Amino acid sequence: MAVIRSATDEQVREKYDELALRLGNVVIAWNTLYESLGGVFALIIDGSHAGIPLAAWHSLKADRSQREMLEAAVKAAFKKNHATRERILWLTKAVNSLARISQMNH
DSSP: OOOOOOOOHHHHHHHHHHHHHHHHHHHHHHHHHHHHHHHHHHHHHHTTOTHHHHHHHHHOOOHHHHHHHHHHHHHHHSOTTOHHHHHHHHHHHHHHHHHHHHHHTO
């Protein structure tokens, strides 16, 4: 019969630290993604005065609202089937899928 031993406090702490580091990396990557999406939004709205569109972008506290605002701007700025429009809409759809997975973990 196998003997099951409890993890030591040190082993638990090591695993906790490893998990916290990985989770922190995910959070940083997610925030970096949103800063990049904000940059795309600013370029679409007015590339010469990025401060104004970025202020609007950062005024929204919900990630979903930011994605919806980016999608609306892309749809208004580019004709249907334009390569840039299709790529950005594909990206927001992919981020929507990631967001749903993230919400399931809360």
